[in-house]
Amino acid sequence: MFSNFTASQLVALRCVLDRVIPGDDLTPGAGEAGGAEYIDRLLGAFNFDPPQIWAGGPTSGRRGGAAAFDHWIEMGEWEKLAWRTRIDQWSLVYEAGLLALGDDFVELSPDQQTERLKQTSTEFRSVLYEHGCESLYGDPIYGGNRDAKAWQAIDYRGDVQPEGYTDQEVSAP
Amino acid sequence: MTGSVTGNDCDVVVIGSGPGGATAAHILSSAGWNVIVLEKGRNHLLELTEPYGPMGHFSNDEIKFTRRHFLGPDPITEPRTFRRSESDGDRFLTGHVNSLPSTVGGGGVHADGKLPRFREVDFSLRSELGGVEGADVVDWPLEYSDLEPYYAEAEELVGVAGEAGNPFAAWRSSPYPMPPGADMYGSLLSGAAALRHGLHPYRAPTGVNSVPYDGRPACNNCGFCAFYGCPIEAKGDPVALLRRALNTGRCQIIPEAYVHEITTDTSGKKATGVRYLDLRAPVDNPGGPPVHEIRSDYVVLAGGAFETPRLLLRNGLGNSSGLVGRNLMFHFQTMVAGGFPERLWGASRGRSVTHLHDDHIVGDKAQDVAANGAGLPWLRGGIVEHGGAAGPILESLSYGSNQHHAASMRASALRERLWVFTMQGEDLAQPNNRIDLDPSVRDAWGFASGRVTYRPHRHEIATSDHVAPILESVLRDAGAEWTAVSTSPPTNENDPHPAMGHAPVSYHIMGTARMGDSPESSVVDPSGRLWDIDNVIVADSSVFPTSTGYGPTLSLVALAARATRLAVGDPLPPTAPAKP
Ligand SMILES: Cc1cc2nc3c(=O)[nH]c(=O)nc-3n(C[C@H](O)[C@H](O)[C@H](O)COP(=O)(O)OP(=O)(O)OC[C@H]3O[C@@H](n4cnc5c(N)ncnc54)[C@H](O)[C@@H]3O)c2cc1C
Ligand code: SF4
Numbered sequence: 013m014f015s016n017f018t019a020s021q022l023v024a025l026r027c028v029l030d031r032v033i034p035g036d037d038l039t040p041g042a043g044e045a046g047g048a049e050y051i052d053r054l055l056g057a058f059n060f061d062p063p064q065i066w067a068g069g070p071t072s073g074r075r076g077g078a079a080a081f082d083h084w085i086e087m088g089e090w091e092k093l094a095w096r097t098r099i100d101q102w103s104l105v106y107e108a109g110l111l112a113l114g115d116d117f118v119e120l121s122p123d124q125q126t127e128r129l130k131q132t133s134t135e136f137r138s139v140l141y142e143h144g145c146e147s148l149y150g151d152p153i154y155g156g157n158r159d160a161k162a163w164q165a166i167d168y169r170g171d172v173q174p175e176g177y178t179d180q181e182v183s184a185p
Numbered sequence: 186m187t188g189s190v191t192g193n194d195c196d197v198v199v200i201g202s203g204p205g206g207a208t209a210a211h212i213l214s215s216a217g218w219n220v221i222v223l224e225k226g227r228n229h230l231l232e233l234t235e236p237y238g239p240m241g242h243f244s245n246d247e248i249k250f251t252r253r254h255f256l257g258p259d260p261i262t263e264p265r266t267f268r269r270s271e272s273d274g275d276r277f278l279t280g281h282v283n284s285l286p287s288t289v290g291g292g293g294v295h296a297d298g299k300l301p302r303f304r305e306v307d308f309s310l311r312s313e314l315g316g317v318e319g320a321d322v323v324d325w326p327l328e329y330s331d332l333e334p335y336y337a338e339a340e341e342l343v344g345v346a347g348e349a350g351n352p353f354a355a356w357r358s359s360p361y362p363m364p365p366g367a368d369m370y371g372s373l374l375s376g377a378a379a380l381r382h383g384l385h386p387y388r389a390p391t392g393v394n395s396v397p398y399d400g401r402p403a404c405n406n407c408g409f410c411a412f413y414g415c416p417i418e419a420k421g422d423p424v425a426l427l428r429r430a431l432n433t434g435r436c437q438i439i440p441e442a443y444v445h446e447i448t449t450d451t452s453g454k455k456a457t458g459v460r461y462l463d464l465r466a467p468v469d470n471p472g473g474p475p476v477h478e479i480r481s482d483y484v485v486l487a488g489g490a491f492e493t494p495r496l497l498l499r500n501g502l503g504n505s506s507g508l509v510g511r512n513l514m515f516h517f518q519t520m521v522a523g524g525f526p527e528r529l530w531g532a533s534r535g536r537s538v539t540h541l542h543d544d545h546i547v548g549d550k551a552q553d554v555a556a557n558g559a560g561l562p563w564l565r566g567g568i569v570e571h572g573g574a575a576g577p578i579l580e581s582l583s584y585g586s587n588q589h590h591a592a593s594m595r596a597s598a599l600r601e602r603l604w605v606f607t608m609q610g611e612d613l614a615q616p617n618n619r620i621d622l623d624p625s626v627r628d629a630w631g632f633a634s635g636r637v638t639y640r641p642h643r644h645e646i647a648t649s650d651h652v653a654p655i656l657e658s659v660l661r662d663a664g665a666e667w668t669a670v671s672t673s674p675p676t677n678e679n680d681p682h683p684a685m686g687h688a689p690v691s692y693h694i695m696g697t698a699r700m701g702d703s704p705e706s707s708v709v710d711p712s713g714r715l716w717d718i719d720n721v722i723v724a725d726s727s728v729f730p731t732s733t734g735y736g737p738t739l740s741l742v743a744l745a746a747r748a749t750r751l752a753v754g755d756p757l758p759p760t761a762p763a764k765p
Contacts, residue, residue: 032586033581033586033590033591034588034590034591035591036591036592038591038595039591039592039594039595041591065253066242066249066253066255067244067246067248067249068241068242068244069241069242069243069244069246069416070239070241070242070243070244070416070417071244071416072244080241080244081244081246085229085242085255088227088441088464088465089464089465089466089467089468090259090262090464090468090629091227091254091257091259091262092468093261093262093468093629094254094259094261094262094629095259097261098261137586141582141585141586142582145578145581145582146248146252146578148581149247149576149577149578149580149581149594150246150247150248150252150578151246151247151248154248162594163577165591165594165595166577166594166595166597167595167601168533168577169533170245171244171245171246171409172245172407172408172533173244173245173405173407173416173417174405174416174417175405176404176405176406176407177405177406177407177408177534177535178406179366179367179406181406181530181534182367182368182369182370182406182530182534182535183367183368183369183370183373184370185370185528185529185530185534
């Protein structure tokens with residue numbers, strides 16, 4: 013999508029995300045919900061100006077107000093440096109992790125996939141898990157949580173401004 | 186006083202734009218001084234040109250605020266280090282240590298603003314309760330009555346909503362400016378159970394509008410309160426103070442301005458201004474970021490209780506007592522979580538925390554017995570916050586990778602069905618608990634990182650051990666099916682994987698430039714100035730001689746208002762208790 017990964021890497025990433033944070037008949041898996049696209053967008057954040065690290069505000073437009081989350085916020089010079097450093101580190105982790113998973117990962121049986129996953133580094137598994145959680149339950153603007161399905165599954169409205177909640181909804185829900 | 190007369194750039198430079206610096210900027214600019222506020226972080230709070238409106242950068246976005254260092258500081262460019270004592274070597278860990286936001290507005294931006302006052306006895310613990318072995322318990326150089334007018338002013342300026350519901354509260358000269366906002370459902374359950382246990386829960390005084398106030402709207406209970414900037418400016422701290430300062434036309438705020446030096450005259454006893462790095466220049470600027478100098482009559486140091494001593498130590502200033510950085514205090518946090526059968530909606534609706542109780546500060550017979558058993562003269566806990574849990578990303582991270590992840594998230598045991606008591610326990614001052622300069626870790630600009638050396642006194646652990654089971658039984662009585670206790674720092678430091686990590690996670694940081702009656706035993710005099718350099722005013726919680734068991738922010742704002750009003754010769758008149 014943003015060319016950080018090859019098409020087959022994206023497929024592998026989607027598949028491994030569904031293994032790490034699996035879905036069921038009510039909730040999508042992390043891969044199914046766009047987790048690979050989330051990671052791709054994060055690693056490729058600097059292909060855009062401003063970089064797509066911090067979505068804009070104050071409202072998404074889903075509950076009234078303007079749709080402003082796609083007005084990405086300008087970063088400071090030193091913030092860009094820190095984020096480039098962080099992204100470079102992650103890119104290496106993903107590269108090595110996908111290599112360890114192998115070209116044939118998607119074709120393996122679930123048990124074999126689990127075995128393969130064990131052969132990747134602890135660092136890869138923990139970064140993958142964190143990004144998987146962020147993608148699935150974070151705002152769709154970041155590329156994951158497709159159609160906000162994961163939020164619907166957990167009965168979560170996500171951002172609520174400018175609507176908010178009435179006092180009644182807070183005190184006597 | 187004007188800059189042009191003295192040949193200076195301004196009358197006063199304020200270092201840091203958090204609640205302390207914002208208060209100083211407001212009081213000094215209102216008194217006619219020309220003020221320049223230098224803030225090392227970026228600005229997302231308010232436009233810096235008229236009419237100083239909101240920038241619209243804040244939103245209900247868990248990724249931006251909790252996963253991506255949006256409000257800074259980024260631990261890659263500004264690492265800090267931590268160790269428990271010298272026996273850990275130079276450091277135990279490096280990275281994110283008590284990192285309050287570094288941004289225009291400081292930690293005020295994402296605090297949820299529970300703003301109680303301290304009580305009368307907090308100012309005289311030594312003389313009223315006596316010392317504790319291994320700790321440096323002292324009296325403050327001022328009394329509650331000295332601060333009361335400034336508490337009232339602080340509540341008015343920030344906009345605090347509250348009511349006279351706490352039987353242990355100190356006296357007040359005036360009512361709260363606003364009535365309390367909506368009670369969270371969970372706190373109605375936990376509050377009722379606390380009452381049944383003979384405790385005294387009350388609606389938390391909060392720096393959030395319950396009604397339109399000061400040109401800003403009432404809170405709409407969006408649920409993204411602690412850790413988030415308010416998208417509608419219902420939180421008053423510190424946007425209200427900074428906007429007032431800007432509106433005088435005499436205040437300028439310069440973000441991305443990292444003060445690395447307070448300059449002095451040849452005697453070393455007068456500050457002449459500051460030097461700062463302009464972080465807006467490209468990172469590859471030859472020779473590093475451009476350095477600018479500002480000359481001023483006064484300097485207000487309000488970098489927060491972590492950065493303030495770091496700057497003084499780096500400059501070798503203000504430290505004839507040897508106490509700069511010492512007596513570092515955090516609140517000892519005891520978190521008791523309870524899992525409920527039904528959804529309480531505490532993670533997504535309301536202002537994160539709406540009720541408090543003070544009973545474990547005040548103590549009772551059982552607490553005295555516990556003190557006795559621990560071989561201590563007394564125990565003092567802290568406010569207990571009755572509050573909800575955090576957002577779904579945090580919840581999902583806590584389950585780990587497993588087959589039931591999706592089902593766990595829908596059941597929401599650790600989010601919508603969770604209710605949490607957090608006690609902000611009083612932390613006794615110990616000279617060896619301190620912030621100093623790390624011998625080798627540096628920030629991106631080559632300056633030694635701040636290093637925390639901290640180990641709790643056994644008073645904090647004994648208090649936590651005593652209070653935690655009480656809070657567990659209250660939560661069970663409220664309807665919790667299970668309860669779990671965690672503390673920060675851990676009560677057992679040999680635990681290899683403490684739930685909240687090894688370093689204290691408290692964002693209440695105090696005591697590193699303590700205020701006192703003599704230059705030998707304190708860094709700052711009773712009027713808030715450095716003993717060694719009397720035109721430097723310290724306006725943050727580093728001046729606290731004790732930590733008390735209350736959130737520090739209203740008190741640091743009151744102290745900053747007092748120190749700056751004394752400097753301009755316009756102190757508030759004494760007050761008396763309001764007639765009921
Ligand atoms: C989630 C959360 C909830 C909280 N809730 C509460 C609460 O309910 N009640 C309460 O009382 N407190 C609360 N707090 C704590 C509160 O945020 C702090 O007490 C308060 O922000 C401290 O104010 P300050 O002005 O002393 O320092 P800070 O807010 O830390 O501001 C200092 C500012 O100075 C800047 N600075 C530092 N060094 C330099 C330098 N060298 N040059 C230029 N700029 C510099 C920093 O970037 C920063 O912006 C909470 C904190 C958090 C994180
Ligand atoms: S809960 Fe209220 S004060 Fe807190 S962020 Fe939402 S609207 Fe603002």
